[in-house]
Amino acid sequence: MVTFPGKARGSTTGRPIMVLLDALGERWTLRILWELRAGPMTFRQLVDSTGGLSPTLLNKRLKKLRELDLVAHEGSGYFLTANGVELGELMMPLSRWADRWAKRLQMR
Numbered sequence: 001m002v003t004f005p006g007k008a009r010g011s012t013t014g015r016p017i018m019v020l021l022d023a024l025g026e027r028w029t030l031r032i033l034w035e036l037r038a039g040p041m042t043f044r045q046l047v048d049s050t051g052g053l054s055p056t057l058l059n060k061r062l063k064k065l066r067e068l069d070l071v072a073h074e075g076s077g078y079f080l081t082a083n084g085v086e087l088g089e090l091m092m093p094l095s096r097w098a099d100r101w102a103k104r105l106q107m108r
Helices: 016-024 029-036 042-050 055-067 082-106
Strands: 071-074 077-078
Touching: 016 029, 029 042, 029 055, 029 071, 029 077, 029 082, 042 077, 055 071, 055 082, 077 082
Parallel strands: none
Antiparallel strands: 071 077
């Protein structure tokens, strides 16, 4: 059984939403998840597709994403778990909202 990683920067509650938002807010994390949305990728493909992410930092982010059960690794490479796919689906409405928000800000 895996213990929930209930730690988040700036929060002492360990609430799941705080842990998730903290993890997603780390540099390159969302980009990694975005790149994996189309299917499995090898480590080298991830390095190349992110355009500037160092292998050391990629290793660190992938380790965290695996601990959070958002990404897994098998022979074909790294891929989104069911949790990672579901998170991506939930992020799409937020992305659409952000697009509308940005347009409203530009019109001010």
